[in-house]
Amino acid sequence: MGKIVSLQVMRGIAALFxxxxxxxxxxxxxxxxxxxxxxLFSWGIVGVDIFFVISGFIMIYTxxxxxxxxxxxKKFFANRLLRVLPVYYFGLLVAFAVGGAMSxxxxxxxxxxxxxxxxxxxxxxxxxxxxxDDGGLYNIRWTLNYELYFYVVFSxxxxxxxxxxxxxxxxxxxxxxxxxxxxxxPTLSMQGYAWHNxxxxxxxxxxxxxxxxxxxxxxxYIGITKQVVAKEIKFIFALLAICMLLYLGFRMFMGTxxxxxxxxxxxxxxxxxxxxxxxxxxxKYIPRYLEVLGDISYSLYLLHSLVGIFxxxxxxxxxxxxxxxxxxxxxxxxxxxxAAYYSHKYVEIKFVNFLKRKLGLIRTRPLPGxxxxxxxxxx
Numbered sequence: 001m002g003k004i005v006s007l008q009v010m011r012g013i014a015a016l017f018x019x020x021x022x023x024x025x026x027x028x029x030x031x032x033x034x035x036x037x038x039x040l041f042s043w044g045i046v047g048v049d050i051f052f053v054i055s056g057f058i059m060i061y062t063x064x065x066x067x068x069x070x071x072x073x074k075k076f077f078a079n080r081l082l083r084v085l086p087v088y089y090f091g092l093l094v095a096f097a098v099g100g101a102m103s104x105x106x107x108x109x110x111x112x113x114x115x116x117x118x119x120x121x122x123x124x125x126x127x128x129x130x131x132x133d134d135g136g137l138y139n140i141r142w143t144l145n146y147e148l149y150f151y152v153v154f155s156x157x158x159x160x161x162x163x164x165x166x167x168x169x170x171x172x173x174x175x176x177x178x179x180x181x182x183x184x185x186p187t188l189s190m191q192g193y194a195w196h197n198x199x200x201x202x203x204x205x206x207x208x209x210x211x212x213x214x215x216x217x218x219x220x221y222i223g224i225t226k227q228v229v230a231k232e233i234k235f236i237f238a239l240l241a242i243c244m245l246l247y248l249g250f251r252m253f254m255g256t257x258x259x260x261x262x263x264x265x266x267x268x269x270x271x272x273x274x275x276x277x278x279x280x281x282x283x284k285y286i287p288r289y290l291e292v293l294g295d296i297s298y299s300l301y302l303l304h305s306l307v308g309i310f311x312x313x314x315x316x317x318x319x320x321x322x323x324x325x326x327x328x329x330x331x332x333x334x335x336x337x338x339a340a341y342y343s344h345k346y347v348e349i350k351f352v353n354f355l356k357r358k359l360g361l362i363r364t365r366p367l368p369g370x371x372x373x374x375x376x377x378x379x
Contacts, residue, residue: 056214
């Protein structure tokens with residue numbers, strides 16, 4: 001199966017949602033329009049829900065025709081680590097420099113947070129669903145902790161022939177059975193269960209349902225598209241996607257759209273499923289820049305806070321006023337997109353492909369008719 005353009009666009013939009021959610025704090029500082037900014041951007045954290053649903057969807061979409069077994073599991077896990085870690089550690093290095101570098105070692109709590117950032121470990125059971133200091137060094141990484149958790153679980157499920165059953169079993173065990181055995185009442189709240197150990201809270205937090213919702217809609221999509229889908233059916237799904245997007249927009253405007261909330265995630269899953277079903281119809285009308293935004297969304301997600309901190313420190317205090325703060329945010333957003341573009345090009349693509357060639361995960365060979373030495377990566 002090929003690339004789903006509308007899915008890639010949703011990634012870009014999700015990244016923008018998160019960016020504006022974080023930048024809105026600067027906009028509202030001392031502003032008489034603080035409530036306006038809160039209404040406009042406070043729901044932006046819903047971008048995290050979109051990312052998690054898409055992640056679950058993509059994992060199934062890209063592996064559903066792969067044979068089960070250790071080879072598939074190892075290759076999947078290695079590819080996912082190379083997909084997320086190089087850019088992450090690049091961003092962490094920048095955050096380390098921006099955050100005072102060596103001075104962090106003089107503060108035990110900051111050192112603990114740094115070690116957590118380096119090792120993807122959790123250490124707070126009073127901040128959920130983050131389980132890390134959500135105001136500390138490179139705090140945006142909390143979502144990546146869940147991504148890596150899902151990659152580990154999904155890799156293990158690839159060992160089994162019936163991976164959908166394996167995934168469902170994991171979900172039931174983690175969210176219901178294990179907490180129930182420990183005496184907790186089952187819940188779907190992202191506040192999770194009040195374990196004394198943050199690892200237990202992290203591993204059983206119902207937020208993992210968001211990945212499974214993406215998994216469900218991926219299997220539904222694959223099952224339907226195995227048959228020839230009439231153009232009229234695709235048109236109906238396109239209308240459904242538009243109606244759902246308008247409904248979500250209305251909920252955002254009314255302030256009744258809640259992020260990290262399972263009913264919201266289900267609505268997002270329906271939107272993503274409908275967009276995928278109608279992609280061949282709507283993709284031709286999608287501007288190329290939105291597709292590019294989707295391509296660079298991971299780098300944008302990881303780097304925008306660092307760029308924002310730098311810009312707000314350098315420009316934020318030069319002048320006061322709402323128009324000026326809007327200007328500064330536009331500068332920060334522009335620089336974030338530029339940084340993400342080059343990070344995607346040189347770190348996500350060139351550097352990662354270099355690592356894959358060194359590790360033997362891709363091979364290179366001359367293209368037929370091309371001069372010797374002209375190579376293309378082959379999966």
